[in-house]
Each structure stands twice: as structure tokens, then as C-alpha cells.
Amino acid sequence: MPKTIQKRPVGTLEEEAFVALLRTADVLQWRMGEMFKEHGLSPTQYNALRILRGAGSEGLTCSEIGERMINRDPDITRLLGRLERRSLVRRKRQQDDRRVIRTVITNAGLTLLKGLDRPVLTLNRRMLGHLGEDRLQSLISLLETARERAV
Amino acid sequence: MPKTIQKRPVGTLEEEAFVALLRTADVLQWRMGEMFKEHGLSPTQYNALRILRGAGSEGLTCSEIGERMINRDPDITRLLGRLERRSLVRRKRQQDDRRVIRTVITNAGLTLLKGLDRPVLTLNRRMLGHLGEDRLQSLISLLETARERAV
DNA sequence: TGAGGATATTCGTTATAACGACTATGATGA
DNA sequence: TCATCATAGTCGTTATAACGAATATCCTCA
Numbered sequence: 001m002p003k004t005i006q007k008r009p010v011g012t013l014e015e016e017a018f019v020a021l022l023r024t025a026d027v028l029q030w031r032m033g034e035m036f037k038e039h040g041l042s043p044t045q046y047n048a049l050r051i052l053r054g055a056g057s058e059g060l061t062c063s064e065i066g067e068r069m070i071n072r073d074p075d076i077t078r079l080l081g082r083l084e085r086r087s088l089v090r091r092k093r094q095q096d097d098r099r100v101i102r103t104v105i106t107n108a109g110l111t112l113l114k115g116l117d118r119p120v121l122t123l124n125r126r127m128l129g130h131l132g133e134d135r136l137q138s139l140i141s142l143l144e145t146a147r148e149r150a151v
Numbered sequence: 152m153p154k155t156i157q158k159r160p161v162g163t164l165e166e167e168a169f170v171a172l173l174r175t176a177d178v179l180q181w182r183m184g185e186m187f188k189e190h191g192l193s194p195t196q197y198n199a200l201r202i203l204r205g206a207g208s209e210g211l212t213c214s215e216i217g218e219r220m221i222n223r224d225p226d227i228t229r230l231l232g233r234l235e236r237r238s239l240v241r242r243k244r245q246q247d248d249r250r251v252i253r254t255v256i257t258n259a260g261l262t263l264l265k266g267l268d269r270p271v272l273t274l275n276r277r278m279l280g281h282l283g284e285d286r287l288q289s290l291i292s293l294l295e296t297a298r299e300r301a302v
Numbered sequence: 303t304g305a306g307g308a309t310a311t312t313c314g315t316t317a318t319a320a321c322g323a324c325t326a327t328g329a330t331g332a
Numbered sequence: 333t334c335a336t337c338a339t340a341g342t343c344g345t346t347a348t349a350a351c352g353a354a355t356a357t358c359c360t361c362a
Contacts, residue, residue, distance in 0.1 A: 012272065012275065012276070013284060013287045013288070013291075014275040014276050014278070014279040014280055014287065015271075015272075015275050016287075016291055017279050017282075017287050017290050017291050017294075018179060018183075018275050018278070018279060019221060020290075020291050020294040020295060020298070021172070021175065021176050021179065021290075021294060022176050022179070022180055022221050022222070023221050023222075023294075023298060024172065024176075024294040024295075024297055024298040024301075025172050025173050025175075025176035025177075026176075026221060026222045026223065027298050027301050028169060028172060028173070028297070028298075028301050029173055030223065031301060032169075042317095042318085044318090044319095061340075061341090062340070062341060062342095063339090063340070063341085070170065070173050070174050070177060071173070071174075071177045072177065072181065073319075073320095074319080074320065074321080075318090075319070075320075075321095075342090075343095076341085077341060077342055077343080078318085078319095078342090078343085079318090081342095082317095082318090097327075097328070097339095097340085098326080098327060098328085099326065099327045099328065099339065099340045099341070100327095100339095100340060100341085101340075101341065120166075121163065121166070124163065124165040124166050124169050125163070125165050127165070127169070127297070127300065127301045128165040128168050128169060128297060128301075129165055130300050131168075131293065131296065131297065133164060135293060136164045136165065136167075136168050137164070138289065138293070139168050139171075139172075139290075139293045139294075139297075140164075140167055140168050140171050142282065142286060142289070142290045142293070143168075143171040143172060143174075143175040143290075144171060144175075145281075145282065146175055146179070146278070146279060146282065146290075147171070147174060147175040147178050147179075149278065149281050150175070150178050150179050150182060150278045150279075193347095193348085195348090195349095212310075212311090213310070213311060213312095214309090214310065214311085224349075224350095225349080225350065225351080226312090226313095226348090226349070226350075226351095227311085228311060228312055228313080229312090229313090229348080229349090230348090232312095233347090233348090248309095248310085248357075248358070249356080249357060249358085250309065250310045250311070250356065250357045250358065251309095251310060251311085251357090252310075252311065252312095
């Protein structure tokens with residue numbers, strides 16, 4: 001008995017899984033995005049800042065950031081440009097290979113992220129914590145398998 | 152031992168699941184989108200056309216389409232406008248309630264979709280079929296649970 | 303019957319994504 | 333050493349997404 005209006009009566013199991021995956025990802029990301037919005041960030045911007053925080057004071061090149069992003073964004077330049085305009089990151093050209101631009105998160109960026117750590121944790125727990133450890137592990141494992149094979 | 156560059160060493164299990172979910176959804180949707188592109192459609196447009204095909208000759212209102220979309224798109228009007236310009240859908244004002252616009256898929260739209268049915272099936276099977284029936288069921292169930300609770 | 307409010311859709315505007323072409327720099331090998 | 337190719341990043345342009353405000357229609361009830 002379908003509970004939601006979106007439930008499709010026909011289709012293969014693979015298709016059902018595909019739709020469920022996209023739909024769930026959309027709902028969860030949307031919730032998270034609403035929270036980010038209160039702090040003036042988009043999910044993409046948050047993601048980039050977090051990646052840069054993980055990189056430390058060395059910073060990262062555009063390509064490295066692109067590789068680590070959750071959703072592939074082909075135009076890191078302008079994404080970083082927007083963050084730089086708000087002084088959340090700083091860019092400098094690398095000396096030994098002058099093609100490369102390294103981007104480093106600023107103190108302002110770190111502060112902004114710090115204020116988001118707890119809300120992110122709380123929201124994640126609220127959205128997924130109810131599954132419990134075992135089911136979370138199994139969900140992660142299924143997703144990783146699917147992703148590896150899809151590439 | 153992290154196999155992928157994106158693997159994060161620290162973080163809660165919920166967070167790991169969240170990231171895995173978004174990342175996997177992105178990869179799968181991207182693959183599907185590449186295929187759609189060869190046929191001149193975006194994932195969103197394909198989704199809308201499929202919804203309209205399911206609705207038959209009665210068509211659907213903008214709000215109904217919006218409710219059924221996989222990813223919430225707040226501007227159905229222009230999405231349908233683009234499809235109408237390409238003669239893939241037709242719109243007409245409902246007589247008894249003149250606020251309502253019903254959108255119906257055209258024969259051209261149906262033909263386009265028909266040509267996509269097999270590629271979609273094949274790609275879904277390639278991307279997710281390897282999981283097998285049991286694991287697909289369990290993945291679907293986990294995702295549905297997560298989504299219901301997230302709302 | 304008509305004022306006020308609800309509903310369905312559209313549209314103006316701004317921000318972001320997507321796609322290629324382009325520039326600058328570095329590496330390679332005849 | 334210099335033509336050639338690869339690599340890193342940028343930018344012009346178009347299309348789409350996001351956010352509100354606006355318009356048109358319908359409903360309700362005094």
C-alpha cells in the first residue's frame with residue numbers, strides 16, 4: 001500500500017532503488033541546506049570550506065578541491081572567488097609552479113565553520129541517528145558498493 | 152584503510168552515511184544525466200515528462216507535478232515552458248477552475264520518452280543490478296525509512 | 303453581493319551551474 | 333633550444349535554479 005504520492009506502482013527494483021536514493025538525498029540535503037542558509041552558506045560552499053579546513057595551512061589547489069567535492073562542480077574558480085570576496089578563504093600563487101593557485105581557509109572561515117559544527121552534528125543525528133549503528137553501517141556499505149560499481 | 156581520496160577519517164557514523172548518500176546519489180544521477188544529454192534532456196526534464204506520461208491524457212496541474220518531482224523544483228512554470236517550446240508538452244487552462252493549467256504530454260514527448268526507456272533500464276541495471284534482489288530491497292527500505300524520518 | 307482570504311500560476315531578478323574556449327605555465331624530446 | 337603537448341586555472345556565455353512579489357481566479361460568509 002503506497003503511503004506517499006510519489007510511490008511508483010511499476011518499474012524494476014533497480015529503478016525503485018535509484019529513485020529512492022535520489023529522493024532521499026534530495027530531502028536530506030534540502031534540510032541541511034536550510035540550516036546552512038541561516039548562516040549564509042550554500043551546501044556547496046560549506047563543503048568547500050570543510051575540505052579546506054581539513055587541508056590546514058598548506059591549502060589545496062583547485063583540482064584537489066574539485067576531486068574532494070561531494071557533488072562535482074566544474075567551476076571551482078568562481079566558487080572560490082565568491083568565498084574570497086567574503087574573506088572566508090585566501091588564494092596565493094605557488095612559487096615553484098606558477099600555474100598553481102593554492103587556496104587556504106582564513107580565520108573568518110574557520111570561525112564560521114566552527115559555529116556550524118554543532119548544528120550539523122545535531123541535524124545529522126536527528127535525520128539518521130534513529131537507524132542505529134547496525135543499520136547505518138549497512139546503509140553505508142550498500143552505498144559505497146553502489147558507488148564503486150557505478151564508476 | 153581508506154580507498155578513495157574522499158574518505159574522511161573522522162566524524163560520526165551519521166555523518167559518514169550522510170556523505171555517502173549524497174555522493175552516491177550524485178554519481179548515479181550524473182551517469183544518468185550524461186545519457187539523457189545525448190537525447191537532449193536534463194534529468195529534471197526527463198523526470199517531468201515521465202510524470203506526465205504516467206498521468207495520461209488528463210494531464211496534471213503544476214502543483215501536482217511539483218509534488219511528484221524527485222528534486223523539489225519551485226519553478227515548474229518555466230520548466231514546462233521550456234518543454235512546451237520544444238512541443239514535448241501542451242498546456243491548457245481548465246474550464247471549471249480557470250486558475251488551473253493542466254499540462255499534457257504530446258506524442259512527440261511520448262516518442263522521445265519511449266526511446267529512453269531501454270537505455271534507462273539498461274543503465275539502472277548496470278549501476279545497481281549487481282547488488283542483487285535482497286540487498287536492493289534492504290537498500291530501498293533503509294532509504295525510505297531515512298526519508299520518512301527526515302521529514 | 304461583495305470584501306477578504308485562499309489557491310494556482312506566473313514573472314522579475316539575482317545567483318549559481320554548465321559548457322567551451324582561452325591564457326599562462328611547465329614538461330618533453332628531437 | 334624551441335616546437336609541441338600537457339596541465340592549472342580563468343572567463344564569456346547561456347541555461348537553469350532560487351527567492352519573492354505579483355496576478356488571476358475562486359471560495360466563504362457576513
